[in-house]
Amino acid sequence: MFKFQFIKKLFFGKKALDGALLEEIETMLLTADVGVSATQQLIATLTQKLVRKELNDADAAFKSLQDEMKSILQANDTPLVLPPTVKPFVILVIGVNGAGKTTTIGKLAYYYQKLGKRVLLAAGDTFRAAAIEQLKVWGEKLNMPVIAQAQGSDSASVVFDALSAAKARDLDLMIADTAGRLHTQSPLLVELQKIRRVLAKIDPTAPHEVLLVLDAVFGQNALVQVKQFQEAIGVTGIVMTKLDGTAKGGSLFAIAKQTGLPIRFIGFGEKIEDLEPFNADQFVQRLFEG
Numbered sequence: 001m002f003k004f005q006f007i008k009k010l011f012f013g014k015k016a017l018d019g020a021l022l023e024e025i026e027t028m029l030l031t032a033d034v035g036v037s038a039t040q041q042l043i044a045t046l047t048q049k050l051v052r053k054e055l056n057d058a059d060a061a062f063k064s065l066q067d068e069m070k071s072i073l074q075a076n077d078t079p080l081v082l083p084p085t086v087k088p089f090v091i092l093v094i095g096v097n098g099a100g101k102t103t104t105i106g107k108l109a110y111y112y113q114k115l116g117k118r119v120l121l122a123a124g125d126t127f128r129a130a131a132i133e134q135l136k137v138w139g140e141k142l143n144m145p146v147i148a149q150a151q152g153s154d155s156a157s158v159v160f161d162a163l164s165a166a167k168a169r170d171l172d173l174m175i176a177d178t179a180g181r182l183h184t185q186s187p188l189l190v191e192l193q194k195i196r197r198v199l200a201k202i203d204p205t206a207p208h209e210v211l212l213v214l215d216a217v218f219g220q221n222a223l224v225q226v227k228q229f230q231e232a233i234g235v236t237g238i239v240m241t242k243l244d245g246t247a248k249g250g251s252l253f254a255i256a257k258q259t260g261l262p263i264r265f266i267g268f269g270e271k272i273e274d275l276e277p278f279n280a281d282q283f284v285q286r287l288f289e290g
């Protein structure tokens with residue numbers, strides 16, 4: 001059973017709605033990576049309502065918690081809509097190794113292609129041959145161009161070529177992959193900064209979106225990564241992957257509450273259609289299902 005289901009169970013156990021129950025819920029929220037600040041907000045609201053005797057039964061209390069959880073995420077529930085005036089729109093995808101960047105790029109390309117956008121991919125992860133291959137496979141599958149160079153080549157130059165090509169072909173969207181890196185690996189961060197600079201040479205407003213991909217399994221570390229990438233490169237949106245696993249993405253509450261960054265998409269599988277725009281209400285609903 002998942003952590004959030006335990007929380008639901010706490011409400012509907014035989015226990016009274018009292019301070020002891022609230023403490024158990026608080027502990028559960030913390031172990032589910034919701035973070036101290038968001039947990040405090042949730043518990044404070046519940047406590048207040050209990051004191052005012054606004055919650056008559058477990059149903060009301062559980063609903064109240066869910067509503068408050070939704071309200072934390074709703075502030076960050078901003079879909080990534082491509083403005084028709086920006087062409088090509090440039091998405092730079094960053095994150096640590098294995099987070100799901102390249103997979104997410106395939107899914108995003110598919111998502112926007114279905115919306116009628118003409119997309120080009122840039123194999124900016126020149127560090128690993130497999131990453132270039134992986135992106136080419138997506139490109140073939142979706143019948144869209146992939147700009148790539150040999151493994152080990154300069155990733156800023158790949159991304160530069162890609163944006164030039166996307167512009168020349170008058171495409172709607174370019175999505176650039178980058179090498180996985182730890183926020184602590186400064187040479188790699190310098191490389192990302194270089195990518196930003198070369199993009200700006202072609203279009204001073206690019207990249208229009210810097211998407212940080214986070215694996216749901218990162219738990220509390222997700223927030224640390226957001227802050228460090230934010231500081232080093234600037235992040236404009238979050239994608240959380242692997243929500244099909246046992247990790248339910250409680251860290252999104254901490255990220256929402258403490259960074260204010262839009263949560264753009266969630267990924268829940270390895271298939272191309274396993275991605276959808278983030279929806280706060282639906283997300284909270286699903287946390288307690290099953």
Ligand SMILES: Nc1nc2c(ncn2[C@@H]2O[C@H](COP(=O)(O)OP(=O)(O)O)[C@@H](O)[C@H]2O)c(=O)[nH]1
Nearest residue numbers: 097098099100101102103241242267268269270
């Ligand atoms: N179950 C599951 N696996 C995923 C998801 N997203 C990516 N993966 C897998 O995670 C692994 C790493 O993904 P990849 O895109 O190569 O990560 P990258 O290093 O950040 O580019 C691969 O085996 C993917 O198939 C997801 O949403 N759910």
Ligand SMILES: [Mg+2]
Nearest residue numbers: 101102125131
């Ligand atoms: Mg990759």
